[in-house]
Amino acid sequence: MEMKPAELFILKQEEPFKSMLLHLQMHIERSFPDARLKYKWRLPVYYIQEKPFCYLNVSHKKGFVDLGFWASAHLKDNKHLVTDGRKVVKSLRYFSLEEIDQKILDSVLQEAYQSKGKGFYQKKNL
Numbered sequence: 001m002e003m004k005p006a007e008l009f010i011l012k013q014e015e016p017f018k019s020m021l022l023h024l025q026m027h028i029e030r031s032f033p034d035a036r037l038k039y040k041w042r043l044p045v046y047y048i049q050e051k052p053f054c055y056l057n058v059s060h061k062k063g064f065v066d067l068g069f070w071a072s073a074h075l076k077d078n079k080h081l082v083t084d085g086r087k088v089v090k091s092l093r094y095f096s097l098e099e100i101d102q103k104i105l106d107s108v109l110q111e112a113y114q115s116k117g118k119g120f121y122q123k124k125n126l
Helices: 003-012 015-033 102-115
Strands: 034-041 043-048 051-059 064-069 090-094
Touching: 003 015, 003 034, 003 043, 015 034, 015 043, 015 064, 015 102, 051 102, 064 102, 090 102
Parallel strands: none
Antiparallel strands: 034 043, 043 051, 051 064, 064 090
16 A cells, blocks of 8 residues: 555654654544545645645754644634744644643644634624
């Protein structure tokens, strides 16, 4: 069986990135059995009901893994989410496997799941 590009992206990473990515991959797939891992924009991207849900990214230069969310305007957990100058996307950022807090990860993933399909921006009342 041939590996998919998103899986190859994860498996080709050096440590500690590979362990962090595999941990996040398993957690997302266990939490959301309907999530489908695809390879878009040269990144592993999870889709739920044919819409992008979250993505995995590695910064070798800065030494972290990002679990990014597009519907970030609808996410309340601003204490743990990083914007890093991005206007739409926010992410959970990890520099080591030990840094991944399961409660925070679960909370943000569930909130993102509840917000799926709401779009990038939060509509303001006029």
